[in-house]
Amino acid sequence: MSQDFRINNCGLINRDKEIIFIFNGKKYTGYKGDTLASALLANGIHLIARSFKYHRPRGIIAAGVEDANGKVQLYKNDTTEPNVNVTEVELVEGLRIESQNCWPSVSFDVGAINNLLNRFFPAGFYYKTFMWPKSFWYKVYEPFIRKAAGMGKASLDPDPDRYEHRYEHCDILVVGSGPSGISSALAAAKNGAQVILAEDKPRFGGSLLTDNITIGNKNGDEWVNDAIAELRSMPNVIVRGRSQVFGYYDHNMLVMFERCKDHLGNPEIFTPRQRLWYIRAKQVIISTGSIERPLVFGNNDRPGIMLASSAKEYLKIYGVLVGKKPIIFTNNDTAYETAIEFKNKGIDSIVVDTREASNAGIVNEAKKLGIEIKFSHAIANTSGYKKVSSATIGKLNKTKDGFESLSELKCDCICVSGNWTPTVHLASQSGNKLKYDSNLDTFLPDQSRQEETVIGSANGTFTLKKSLEEGFNTGFKLSNEITNNNNRVPIPISDEKEYGEHDKFWCMPLPDKKHYKRFVDFQNDVAVSDIQLAVREGFRSIEHVKRYTTLGMATDQGKTSNLNGLQLVSDIEKKIVPEVGHTTFRPPYTSVTIGTIIGREVGKNYRATRKSPIHNWHEKNNGVFVDAGLWLRPRYYKQGDETLHEASKREALNVRKNVGVCDVTSLGKIDIKGKDSAEFLNRVYTNAFLKLPVGKARYGVMLREDGMVFDDGTTTRISENHFHMTTTTAQAANVLSHLEYYLQIVWPELDVNVTSTTEQWAGAAIAGPKSRLLLGKLFPNEDVSTEGLPFMGYREFKFKNTIARVFRISFSGELAYEINIMSDFGEMMWEEIVKAGQEFNIQAYGTEALSTLRIEMGHVAGSEIDGRTIAYDLSLEGMLSKKKDFIGKRSLSRQAFMNEGREKIVGVVPLDKKTSIPEGSYIVKDPNAKLPNPKLGHVSASCWSVEYDNPFSLAIIKDGKNKKGEKLYAVSPLKNKTIPVEIVSQHYVDPEGKRVRS
Amino acid sequence: MKRNSPLKNLHQTGLYGNYKNQNENDLLVIREITNLKIFQIVQYKSSTLNIDSLKLDGLSFPVHAGFVEASDTTRVQWNAPNTWIIISSNENIIDDIIKNFHENDFAITDQSHSRAIIQIEGKKALDVIKKGSPLNLNDFKKNNCANSIYHGITISIDMLDDDLNKFNIMALRSFTGSFHHAITDAALEFGYKGL
Amino acid sequence: MQKYSVFSLIKNALTNHQNWDVVWRDPEPKKEYEAIIIGGGGHGLATAFYLAKYYNMKNIAILEKGWIGGGNVARNTTILRSNYMHDANSLFYDHGMQMWKDLSQELNYNVMYSPRGILNLAHSDAQLNAYARRGNSMRLNGIDVSLIGREEVKKMIPFADFTSNARFPIFGGLLQPIGGTARHDAVAWGYARAADDMGVDIIQHCEVNGFDIENGKLTGVQTSRGNIKTKKVGLCVAGSTSLLAEKLNMNLPMEAHVLQACVSEPVKPLLDGVVTFGAGHFYCSQSDKGEMVMGGDLDGYNSYAQRGNLPTIQHVLTEGVALFPNLSRLKILRTWGGVMDMSMDGSPIIDKTHIEGVYLNCGWCYGGFKATPVSGLTFAHTIANDTPHDLSIPFRLDRFNTGHLLDEKGLGTKTWIS
């Protein structure tokens, strides 16, 4: 087929550039400037899709985002995208589209049997059946339904495209570039405001491109082109086409997506496919226009039945006839423009008008042109399978609830117009409570809640003259409040056709004894009878009707159906529309690609990664990393074919025997300075800090106010009023916020400054019996003896031309030191440690070995400090000062916390000394007890004790205090394990803590 | 002793992104700034000193949010109430600080090794920042600064020059890899020159 | 009640569906009721149904300020599960899971209970261990659940990111096979129809403005449709609990927060069960219509707005694509928000109050939908007997005084951190 429906000398497409595309396996051509929809129509193709429920043949009904039917599966290069709107895709080389939700083909679809059986599938039928036998719903019926539903197919591959974001601030955002939008942007921009003008379509101008009007002495499109060129030339204006503002959020934040790439033939490689704009505007001008409403009549869903204004748009912009034998079916005057445009191209149409008469200028013009008009008539039914082929029209009776006579009229398209629905979505999202206008039969914006102004036909202003006035006046007024420039531009004189009133009649009666489906929501197959049924069954709230019938819940979100639906409910209920109300307008206005919403935070960059300055060394030395929050930490250093277990055992054993080095940079470090620092710490920690001597560190525990242990770490007094606090890696940021909270809000009288220094210092822990020898070698001129640097001591040692901070603290339970050095020197220091440690058989160790070491020593960590344990549970009750108050202390006197027999941490050893106890196991008395089996507590951490070469675990169990020596069971039903165990001390190795002091 | 700057193994020189149809001299430039001294100075609540009377490297301390006092070697940024960040290429700035800012009045914290600094320069520099930061930069001028976020990473932005559109963007050191990726990735659309 | 079945459907089809009864009546409020349930959401409707069915209270009314089923039961992501660590929670919710199995038949309304499984993904060994702790607890409570490895996960969701490009690789997951979804609107309508059939008056557009209390005892409620006498009133008004409690001079350990969710356009079957991403807060299932139903974090500040902001949706979807990179090319169709009663330990409150005759059902945080049957049952028990049901004893309000908290997440009182 070769564009049989394209006519010459008409439209804004580029006829020099022919483009081939493939639809359901066949090649077709269109032109640059086409959409898929216009190209398909140019080739005479109307049948594009099947409906969701009844699989009825469906065609394009509109030319923009409101189209409810034209959804296809799109293929381009190696990508595919389901449910693409043919009215929105611009034609470029390499497009292939396929009809969805039909098998074997869109012309012959087996699923159409649903249509034959449609009387058995009314709204909500599935709630009434599929209940027997009991499990058949999810075993039989539901899988079948799931397969049948779903429309297009999602790609299984990652999306190869880039999506980017942009934050922008402006004085005035103008949404929509029709007459009122462009004029408000011009007025505001010339008055000095920073303006963004956003247009969803590739072409600016909206109705100015299709209506037969003049502004000044220019045609609509000429005036648009000049105005846009002028706006583009102004430095204070951003003009964006292909940009849909789809959400209006709090504090005048609007979001818009811009299509940057898909319309380009040869885009550059790093050009994003789409860009999400977060726009914070001081004022928003909503000039989003209006959408034509379909009329409702028997079998009003056949391909070839289209909105009258869309038919005009296909003709005027694309040079495409949607049919050569059209019927125009209307209840108002605007559709006459379509008839006139057809006539101008030599196509005779018949206008079927539900009104008794109209004296509007445009109707008289149509009459003059010889267009046949049938007043007081309506379409009762249509025929044609793949495309409409005839209409049954009839003269309406006086009460318009029946027909006086019926006759057949051949046609190949029907252009319908049921008046106009202002696009008030953004205003409603902003919080504007809409009001019903009974003259226009539609909802209009009422009082603004945020800084938004709705103008043009979105505000119910349907004449060009008034739209321009609104545009220029609003643009000036709003901009002047910001700039105060008082630069007002004159409003141009315009000329337009004259329109009269519409008929408040839009749902055609059925001929006697006929039960034709009259569709309200095309995509979801919601017919008048479904809405009647819902109301009959007592679903009276419009939200109930919507949910019961799925009205307006399809991918077009009811842009053409919502108002008809609720007017129908109001008719049935004999209420006025405002009493029925409307459903909520929720973002997004049109569906938005997920990739666009998320932007560049994908794949490895989904979250930031934090690395220590020593990271490169770990990588070079076969470090295997583990995620610790955002940090990457070496978990172990793999030698040969070692497993995690073997490597961590080797590393831990080497610490116990010789010396190891571990990167502890990620531990939080907080500088605490000021005269009240000690007092502050004394309140924050459960134990005393006032008298900590300078040059000494102390282990501290902090609680939340609800009494739970929050974090632990060591804090060192560097000078009288200067402390260095360390936190766990996980809680570093939370601890800093916690400290700031108390200093700024609770105790502002304390003069203390807290600053994170986590990043300033690289940290290495050296641990093991030979760590002192190593330290001595690293700092040959310093006194590293236990007198010179006692347990919990702190010294600053000169290291090359800088200073190292050396803390004698231990997490491993061995003699150990932590060395901090400024980060740029971190890797170098580490290399020096490794070099100097060679003679002591030093090995780097990772978090897994670190974990082994702390577990067998009975030190608690994150798996015990899990936000649900109090100090007693962790055997940290000795850290709770009785003499002073501290954060969270008062909570500890709660009944549950004082309970004798409360959980307490213990050690657990398998009786066979062989079977490791999986973490997350529970301790029970009787593994075979009836379920639910009472639990004594859970295993929080497990390791292979390198000291004793057998498994060892920590557990927090009820009455743990008195359980030592008991023989119980560790059970992990998930791993099918039941392990007889003995409860022992949590301090499995060196319970007296001699080594750290050695 | 040799220092490893945060971006040592990351930042590379050369041309990147959609640079092909552009004049190389007009391209956006991205470079790492290293070896600066960075100090945070906080005046204690109890300090009665008038900050107006103090100078560092000849610079007074800005008392208004978002302002920088700058010389060729040193920049004094307002960072928070009674809090300033000193960024200086003067190796011995600490001596000056210790001399002028007594520890009874000020908490001074060396942060020289804690930050990665990326400098971007060129007509598209603002567009790069706007891709990841919600900050309103429309009225940003030379010697304005602000803390904000960029693709979820806390940053500080310092505008060195508004003719060239030249910014220093600073982030915590451990985030370097992600930070550098985020900035350079945002620049690919425009094309850039790594220096 | 007109019985629903395939036969009644066929029969009515032959008469063009003209003869279906109303699903529930629209009665005028009476002067007095034995008990009044405030709130015509899932929990309120279920409570009334069980009061009538098991506790022989027929003269009861549900007062709904708007339309029934319009609050959180209309706004959730329809997930059913009982994969909790604390015994109190897992036993309670699992009782609910058993009730879901029979609910369609019990109500004679297809609520589309669909146990397609819920899989919580783990992204580190530590997280797998945390899931093991939860899963073992469930198993010891008699609840079927299993820990599965990366390869098994891959079989279930092959399009998830198993490449080295994943920021947080998938290590395995905790799979509760009985977890799944139900059709949320059908739950509300099914309970409404069944309760109505037992004589419960469902009164819509009737807002409670105050309570009549004499000597510490409830005697009636003041409504927008007049005063109604009653000796017992149950509050089932998630999202508005604090506002009604204020009228009773009660302060509650609770904050209202907005939780958003979104759906994609419908696509052919992609994901069978429910999957949660363990390295963030993202959960996803596919509806019978084909839409991907997704949710995640709270917006993070007190809100009664039933509308949120885009950054939260962005955040949720970022996590979604981190897990399923192919989602990127799908489109979001609709986003919405609901108001959550966020209690201070993340667990619900079902209890009597200091006012005789006033009962409280609130604090469901994100998890109210799955609890609908068991919440209704235990709350009905509490109202009828003036004493808690065995299953709901741990959910009494006094736990905030005694310290017997039920903090599944260990995050304490910062309810906005999820």
Added chain:
Amino acid sequence: MLEIRCPYCGNRSQNEFAYGGDATIKRPELNTEVTDQEWDNFVYYRKNPRGNHLELWHHISGCRQWFKVHRNTATHEILKTLEMKENL
């Protein structure tokens, strides 16, 4: 996305801030006797109005100051922001 006026830095987008909840809670003084009820009120009980709410925010990616925001929880409108030392 909310736009919050930090009393120190000016208008900024919400993603620079962390929320801190009810600003009217007052921690009992250290070393004073408080009843169980007073303590529970401090730890667990919050003002939860539909309407104007005085709450804490922390300018975590800005000047790191905690401050108060008077915000309507039904409309999200911000009426006022205050330094900690200021009162409504």
